[in-house]
Amino acid sequence: MGVKLVSACLIGIKCCYDGESKINKKCFELFKRGKLIPVCPEQLGGLPTPRAKSEIQKNGKILTKSGKDVTDNFIKGAKETLKLTKLLGVKEAILKSKSPSCGCGKIYDGTFSGKLIKGDGVTVALLKKNEIIVITEAGL
DSSP states (O other), rough: OOOOOEGGGGGOOOOSTSSSOOOOOOHHHHHHTOOOOEOHHHHTTTOOSOOOOOOEEETEEEEEEEOOBBBHHHHHHHHHHHHHHHHHTTTTTEEEEBOOOTTTTTEOOOSHHHHHEEEEOHHHHHHHHHTEEEEEEGGO
């Protein structure tokens, strides 16, 4: 297995929007064995931690619950993450499910109601477009 990217929150880094982590034991074990490179696209896009919860809207914009447009930050973070994959020759990533950046297959619907819909986060969409294989922590 070659080295993969991983959402930093999955290995215990407190970089989630709420200032917490979402540690996953399998990801943490792979990281300890040197198999994973942690990344947080939202931080790479210039967003602070903690930060307002954001969701992708039907029009493709990414807004915080209060209505602030953070689309440019998410796009910048996705581009920086892609740059990292290219610099390191990474072909696969394990990213945090449901996130507006890292969600793969399912994301929140943009209403901040907890409802999930089919779709990918901004970073996942860009990575897939560039032939990077993406799975969520649930796929391990």
